[in-house]
Structure formats: C-alpha cells, structure tokens
Amino acid sequence: MSGDRQSAPVLEIRGLTKRFGGLTAVKNLGFDLRAGEIFGLIGPNGSGKSTAMKAIMGIERPTSGDVIFLGENVAGLPAHKIARKGFGMVFQHSRPLNRQTVLENIMVALLPDSLFMLFPDQALTERAKWIAERVGLGAVMDRRPPTLPFADLRRLELAKAIARDPKVVLVDEPFAGLTLGEVGTFSELIRSFRDEGRAVLLVDHNVKSVAALVDRVLAMYLGEEIVTGRADEVMRNETVRRVYLGGAIETSARPETSFKDKVPLLQVENVSVRYGKAQALENVSIHVHQGEFVSVVGLNGAGKTTLFNTISGFLPYSGEIVRDGERLRGTSPARIARSGIVQCPESRELFGEMSVRENLDLGGQHLSDQDKDKQISWLFELFPILQQRQGQMAQTLSGGEQQMLAIGRALMMQPKILILDEPTLGLAPVILEQLSKALEKLRQTTPITVLLGEQNVTFALPHADRVYVLEHARIVWEGDPGRFAAEAGQGYL
Amino acid sequence: MGDFFKSRLFWIALAIVIVASTLPLYVSGYILGLLTVAYYFGVFAMSWDLLFGFAGEVNFGPTFLIGVGAYTAGILNSEYGWSVYLCILLGAMASVIAGFLLALPALRVRGPYFGLTTLVAVLMLQNFIVVFAGLTGGEIGLTIPDVITIDAGANYWIALGFMTISAIILYGLSQSPVGLVLQASGQDPVQAGALGFNIVKHKLAAFVVSAFFSGLSGALLVFYFGTASVGTVVDIAVGVQVIVAAVLGGRRTVLGAALGAIFLIVAGEFLRPTGELATFIVSTVALLVILFFPNGFLGTVLAHGERS
Numbered sequence: 088m089s090g091d092r093q094s095a096p097v098l099e100i101r102g103l104t105k106r107f108g109g110l111t112a113v114k115n116l117g118f119d120l121r122a123g124e125i126f127g128l129i130g131p132n133g134s135g136k137s138t139a140m141k142a143i144m145g146i147e148r149p150t151s152g153d154v155i156f157l158g159e160n161v162a163g164l165p166a167h168k169i170a171r172k173g174f175g176m177v178f179q180h181s182r183p184l185n186r187q188t189v190l191e192n193i194m195v196a197l198l199p200d201s202l203f204m205l206f207p208d209q210a211l212t213e214r215a216k217w218i219a220e221r222v223g224l225g226a227v228m229d230r231r232p233p234t235l236p237f238a239d240l241r242r243l244e245l246a247k248a249i250a251r252d253p254k255v256v257l258v259d260e261p262f263a264g265l266t267l268g269e270v271g272t273f274s275e276l277i278r279s280f281r282d283e284g285r286a287v288l289l290v291d292h293n294v295k296s297v298a299a300l301v302d303r304v305l306a307m308y309l310g311e312e313i314v315t316g317r318a319d320e321v322m323r324n325e326t327v328r329r330v331y332l333g334g335a336i337e338t339s340a341r342p343e344t345s346f347k348d349k350v351p352l353l354q355v356e357n358v359s360v361r362y363g364k365a366q367a368l369e370n371v372s373i374h375v376h377q378g379e380f381v382s383v384v385g386l387n388g389a390g391k392t393t394l395f396n397t398i399s400g401f402l403p404y405s406g407e408i409v410r411d412g413e414r415l416r417g418t419s420p421a422r423i424a425r426s427g428i429v430q431c432p433e434s435r436e437l438f439g440e441m442s443v444r445e446n447l448d449l450g451g452q453h454l455s456d457q458d459k460d461k462q463i464s465w466l467f468e469l470f471p472i473l474q475q476r477q478g479q480m481a482q483t484l485s486g487g488e489q490q491m492l493a494i495g496r497a498l499m500m501q502p503k504i505l506i507l508d509e510p511t512l513g514l515a516p517v518i519l520e521q522l523s524k525a526l527e528k529l530r531q532t533t534p535i536t537v538l539l540g541e542q543n544v545t546f547a548l549p550h551a552d553r554v555y556v557l558e559h560a561r562i563v564w565e566g567d568p569g570r571f572a573a574e575a576g577q578g579y580l
Numbered sequence: 581m582g583d584f585f586k587s588r589l590f591w592i593a594l595a596i597v598i599v600a601s602t603l604p605l606y607v608s609g610y611i612l613g614l615l616t617v618a619y620y621f622g623v624f625a626m627s628w629d630l631l632f633g634f635a636g637e638v639n640f641g642p643t644f645l646i647g648v649g650a651y652t653a654g655i656l657n658s659e660y661g662w663s664v665y666l667c668i669l670l671g672a673m674a675s676v677i678a679g680f681l682l683a684l685p686a687l688r689v690r691g692p693y694f695g696l697t698t699l700v701a702v703l704m705l706q707n708f709i710v711v712f713a714g715l716t717g718g719e720i721g722l723t724i725p726d727v728i729t730i731d732a733g734a735n736y737w738i739a740l741g742f743m744t745i746s747a748i749i750l751y752g753l754s755q756s757p758v759g760l761v762l763q764a765s766g767q768d769p770v771q772a773g774a775l776g777f778n779i780v781k782h783k784l785a786a787f788v789v790s791a792f793f794s795g796l797s798g799a800l801l802v803f804y805f806g807t808a809s810v811g812t813v814v815d816i817a818v819g820v821q822v823i824v825a826a827v828l829g830g831r832r833t834v835l836g837a838a839l840g841a842i843f844l845i846v847a848g849e850f851l852r853p854t855g856e857l858a859t860f861i862v863s864t865v866a867l868l869v870i871l872f873f874p875n876g877f878l879g880t881v882l883a884h885g886e887r888s
Contacts (some may be wrong), residue, residue, distance in 0.1 A: 170776035171776045178771055178774070191760065202758055204756070204761075205753070205756045205757065205758060207756075
C-alpha cells in the first residue's frame with residue numbers, strides 16, 4: 088500500500104481544454120505528474136503548451152477538464168488559491184521590485200496573504216536568506232535587481248517560485264536568454280528541486296534543449312497531445328519528426344552562383360542587439376542576393392524577429408546593415424519600408440476594424456490609381472479568397488485568411504525585399520499548403536527577393552535557395568536546404 | 581525600518597518638519613493660512629500616490645473620495661448640529677464606504693477602465709450636489725455653522741500635525757510587508773497572483789485606506805474654510821491638481837506627493853500678481869518636471885542618493 092502511495096501522482100490533468108472564442112488553444116489534454124519527476128511539455132510556438140500551463144496554475148480559467156492536486160480538483164480556482172495549495176511558477180519574464188533588495192524580493196514571496204502583516208518577521212528573513220543561498224544569490228542578497236546580470240534575475244524568479252516550498256513547480260522556458268554555461272547551472276538547480284521530491288513541469292519549444300533534464304516528455308501540436316514518453320522515444324516518433332522537420336522535403340534550390348549580383352542586395356554584417364541585459368543577437372551576419380529566397384530557421388526565441396526588426400530599423404544595433412552598398416543606420420523605419428524592404432510581421436498587425444479592401448488600399452497608398460488596380464488584381468489572382476472577402480472586416484477573417492491579407496498588404500507596397508516573419512504561426516496544415524503554393528508562384532513569376540523566418544522547417548525549406556539556422560542569438564549553420572536534414576536537422580528536434 | 585533613520589529621506593523629511601514648525605514664529609497669518617490648505621492638499625496627494633504608485637491604479641477621481649468626506653461632515657454639522665469632531669469622523673467613514681462601494685466593481689475592470697469609472701463617479705457626485713441643492717447648498721456652496729477654531733496659528737498646527745501623522749502612517753504602510761505585496765500586485769498582477777496573493781483584496785484595502793485619509797482631510801478642510809463648495813473639494817480641476825501634485829513630487833515616494841502639493845499651492849499664490857498667468861506658469865513648470873524628471877522632485881533626489 089505504501090509503495091502504491093509513493094507512485095500516486097501529485098497532479099493529474101484530465102481532459103483539460105481551453106478555448107478563446109472560436110480558437111481551441113488546448114484540447115482534451117491529459118497527463119500525470121509524480122513527486123520527484125521532471126515532466127516536459129513540448130511543442131512549437133502556438134501549440135498551446137503555455138496556455139496549458141497557465142490553465143493549470145489558474146491564471147487562465149480552463150474551459151473544461153480537471154486539474155487534480157493530491158486528490159482535489161482545483162480547476163477553476165483563481166491563481167492565488169492554487170498557489171497557496173502548493174504550486175510555484177517560474178515566469179519567463181518578470182518585473183521584480185526594483186527599489187527593494189534581492190532579499191526583500193524573496194521575502195515578498197514568503198509573506199502570508201494577509202492585510203495585517205505590518206512588521207517584517209525575523210523568521211521570514213532567515214528563511215529568505217536560506218533560499219537566496221540555495222539558488223546561488225547569496226553574494227548579491229543586498230543588491231537591487233536593476234544592478235544584477237540577467238542570469239541572477241532568473242535565479243530570483245526560481246527563488247520566488249520555491250519560496251513557500253511548493254509540491255509542484257511549473258517552469259516556463261527555463262533556459263530562455265541564458266548562455267550555455269548558465270544552462271548547465273540552471274539544469275542542476277531544477278534537478279535539485281526534483282531530488283527534494285517536488286514535481287516539476289517544464290514548458291519548452293523543443294525536446295533537445297530539455298532532453299537531458301526531463302524524465303518524461305509530452306509533445307503537443309495545435310493544442311493536442313501527439314505522444315508522451317521518454318525524451319529519446321519522443322524524438323524518434325514519426326509524427327513529432329514530421330511536425331518539427333517535415334516528412335520528405337523536396338527542395339528546389341538555385342545555387343548561389345546563379346545570382347548575378349556581385350555584391351549581395353542586402354548584407355547584415357556582425358550585427359548584435361541587446362534587450363537590456365539579454366543578448367538577442369550576437370554577431371549575426373547574413374546576406375541575400377537579388378531575387379534570392381533565403382530562409383532563416385530557428386526556434387521561438389532564437390532571435391528571428393529581432394533580426395527582422397533590426398533590418399526594418401526598429402531596434403538599435405552594433406554592426407552594419409548594408410543595402411545596395413548603402414548603410415541603413417540612421418534611416419527611419421518608415422523610409423526603409425518605403426524604399427522597398429517590407430516586413431510582414433509575425434503578429435500580422437492588421438487593421439482589425441477596417442475591411443480587407445481598406446487594408447490592401449492602405450498598403451498600396453503610394454501607388455497611382457491605375458497601378459493600384461493592377462497590383463490588386465494581380466494580388467487577387469495570388470490569393471483568390473481575398474477577392475471574395477473584400478468587404479469583410481479584417482478581424483472577422485480566419486487565421487489563414489488574416490495571414491494572406493497580411494502578406495497581401497505587404498505585397499501592395501511592391502517590395503523589393505519581402506520579409507516574412509513566421510507566416511505559419513498557429514495555422515492548420517491545409518492553410519500552410521495554400522500559403523506554400525502562393526510563395527512558390529511568387530518565386531516563379533516575380534523578381535521579388537524574399538527573406539523568410541520560420542520555425543516550421545517543412546514550410547521553410549521547399550522554396551529556399553539558401554538556409555540559415557539561428558540558435559541562441561547566433562547563426563550556427565548556413566547552407567543548401569538539401570543538406571539541412573542531414574547536417575542541422577538533428578539539433579532541431 | 582531601522583535603515584530608514586539613516587536614510588536621506590528621513591533627514592529630508594525631518595528638516596521639512598522642523599522648518600515647518602518654526603514658520604509661525606516669523607511668517608504672516610496669511611502665509612500660515614495658505615500653508616494650512618497646502619498641508620491638507622498634501623494628504624490628498626499622498627493618499628492618491630498610495631493607489632497610483634503602489635497599487636498601480638490610476639484614480640482619476642480623488643475628489644470623489646475627498647468630496648464625500650467633506651460634504652458628509654459639512655451636511656451633518658449644518659443639518660443636525662453634531663459636534664465637529666464627530667462630523668469629521670463620520671465624514672471619513674462615509675468616504676471609506678463610498679470608496680469601497682466604488683472600488684469593488686471598478687477593480688473588476690482593467691487598466692484605463694478603472695480610471696474612467698472613478699472619473700464618472702466624480703461627475704455623479706458633482707451632479708448630486710447641484711441637484712439636491714436644498715441639502716448641499718448646490719452651486720453656491722454649503723455654509724457650515726461650526727469651525728474647529730478661528731485661530732490661524734492653531735489651524736496651522738492642526739494641519740501640520742495631521743499631515744505629519746498621515747505621512748508617517750502612509751509611508752510606514754507603503755514600506756511594510758503589506759505595502760510590498762501591494763507594490764508587487766501593482767507591478768505584475770499575474771505573478772503576484774501566482775505567488776499566492778489575492779490582488780483584488782490588496783488593492784481594495786489600499787483604496788479604503790486612501791479613501792479614509794482623503795475623506796478625513798476633506799472633512800478637516802471644510803471645517804477650516806467654514807464652507808464646502810464644488811469648486812474647492814469636488815471639481816475635476818481640483819482632482820487634476822491633486823494628481824499633478826503627486827506626480828510632481830515623485831511617484832511611489834508617498835512623501836514626495838506632499839511636497840508637490842505644497843509647491844503647487846504656494847507657487848500659485850506667490851505668482852498671483854501675474855494675474856491669469858499664474859496658473860499657466862505653474863502648469864508649465866509641472867509639465868517640464870513631468871517630461872524631464874518623471875521621477876518627480878523627491879524621486880530624482882533619492883535616485884541621486886542611491887547612486888552616490
């Protein structure tokens with residue numbers, strides 16, 4: 088009987104579902120989490136893993152399903168009640184109290200939820216000190232957060248999450264923004280939580296980064312479970328491989344030497360970008376030839392969007408970005424866009440309360456009426472669905488149609504270089520096929536230059552002439568898409 | 581808390597209180613009267629900073645809380661002739677109840693909507709006062725039979741004492757464990773919730789404390805003036821002045837808000853010879869400070885202290 092109790096799960100998730108309006112972010116998810124176990128919830132961006140974690144913690148109210156903690160269903164309770172039952176969550180982004188010291192920040196996590204705690208308790212201070220030592224903040228206890236390096240701020244988040252000795256620890260992307268050395272230290276810390284008998288739930292994008300840490304993994308895609316098992320089993324799973332790498336990929340790359348321009352159209356040279364203390368890009372160099380189709384693949388958080396926003400002039404950087412021999416530094420984003428480097432952002436940024444036609448007209452605002460009509464009729468050939476939806480409000484379109492509209496609006500600006508940031512985000516496979524056909528047509532029939540950022544390799548490779556792999560803010564691989572699966576694919580799972 | 585007595589803030593506060601206490605020895609009754617009003621305003625601004633700086637909620641209607649306290653005290657005194665002190669206490673209580681009833685539903689909505697709700701509350705109060713002129717004195721104002729005292733010196737001491745005690749309580753509260761939880765709730769509500777804190781409860785408590793001090797100060801003010809009018813304790817413009825004072829003095833400092841209020845009132849008065857221009861000049865200074873020193877007077881001084 089006692090052996091039975093030991094293996095009884097601390098947390099049982101049954102039929103967990105979360106809907107936002109018409110979108111089902113998490114569908115009928117179920118798994119068990121045991122004490123002394125590290126469990127990974129893995130899936131590409133938009134797969135619903137973070138939503139699942141928030142639904143468990145009570146930050147999002149689950150639409151249906153059970154979250155059973157030690158036999159009690161806590162689904163639907165507010166976050167603060169769930170937290171008091173024995174949950175701790177490590178956030179990826181945090182806003183510590185900047186005027187208080189590290190120690191005081193940890194102390195806040197230890198306080199009772201009472202309105203009458205007017206004087207600090209010495210016992211709490213002692214406990215806070217102990218926790219600070221425990222996560223490696225002992226030397227900086229009396230400093231204020233703004234003076235700390237990024238890794239120490241992450242330690243502070245760990246400290247707060249484990250402060251009240253929770254039985255379940257939820258960790259959102261444990262290694263985001265950390266250097267390789269720091270990843271090792273943090274892995275050790277998370278392992279030590281397990282060894283203390285806590286149940287640890289990690290959320291991350293790919294299996295590889297957490298493979299060495301987790302006992303079991305559940306891979307998700309489009310809100311549903313694909314497979315659960317040991318990390319190596321999951322990595323071998325056919326469906327998982329297809330989601331991350333695609334099946335047999337046909338590539339049709341044109342060799343780099345076939346592009347006539349001696350100096351590439353766009354050169355990004357040793358560009359580095361920092362967000363406060365986090366390094367978002369580190370000495371990134373890429374180039375794109377006139378008429379070339381270049382894909383930048385990388386997981387969420389690798390730095391793709393940062394790279395594109397830097398090219399579009401939104402972020403300060405070190406290094407150089409050169410277009411047609413001209414340095415772009417100091418040029419305003421508006422001017423860069425009008426000169427022909429047009430970005431179709433990851434978040435689409437449609438004007439939701441304007442019609443499809445109005446969105447497109449705004450994109451083609453600088454064209455003469457005649458050119459605009461010509462461009463629109465060409466566009467309607469590329470995306471026939473947009474013609475049917477002309478009068479509809481943009482926010483009422485489906486996800487796939489919205490993406491087509493976003494690309495369409497960018498094309499109305501007659502870009503010389505079109506930057507597409509994660510066009511496949513959260514879209515169903517059928518839509519991907521339609522988008523893929525449109526891109527192929529674009530490549531075959533126009534002289535346009537395309538820079539595509541993707542984590543979905545199946546989508547990124549078929550059209551690409553050349554591929555860059557971005558990982559942890561650095562370019563780690565460059566080459567022909569045909570060689571990708573053999574040389575870089577493994578690291579991508 | 582032990583560190584507080586060694587901090588720069590403590591010495592600044594102590595110096596101000598000492599200077600303020602010696603003023604009756606060498607300034608005119610006119611200036612004392614001016615400062616009396618300024619000190620009550622200082623309490624309005626400090627109460628407001630507790631909400632904005634710590635709970636992270638912008639209350640566009642500080643005068644709703646002030647007005648309810650002021651008018652309740654005034655009406656009770658003029659209608660029933662109850663003792664001044666009882667009326668002041670009941671005024672503060674009325675403000676607490678009104679604040680609670682307003683905040684309970686308003687805290688359910690997020691961000692700018694909370695602010696809008698509080699703004700509408702002021703307009704409703706203002707309307708109520710005008711419509712029920714028989715009870716409230718309407719647009720002309722309510723004449724109150726009693727005052728605390730007519731002695732300018734005594735009034736000055738009451739206001740200074742009240743502001744000092746309020747400052748100690750509000751500042752102490754903001755630095756106490758509850759204050760830290762409140763600050764965490766204001767800064768990152770999702771994380772504070774995940775750390776096990778009932779955010780609505782803490783913000784509601786902050787609103788109630790803010791209402792108590794606003795109402796108390798409003799009630800004291802009408803018994804100093806001997807009248808209560810929309811233009812002095814309810815109008816949106818008065819609320820804006822309270823907000824500007826708090827931001828000017830320094831967000832999240834509590835004590836800075838009082839400095840900001842004193843500055844606004846005293847500067848406005850000293851510039852009176854410039855006529856209509858006075859308001860313009862004071863507003864310009866306020867705008868420049870907010871644009872170039874967003875941490876306000878005290879925030880800027882303290883930030884330098886931390887760096888050196």
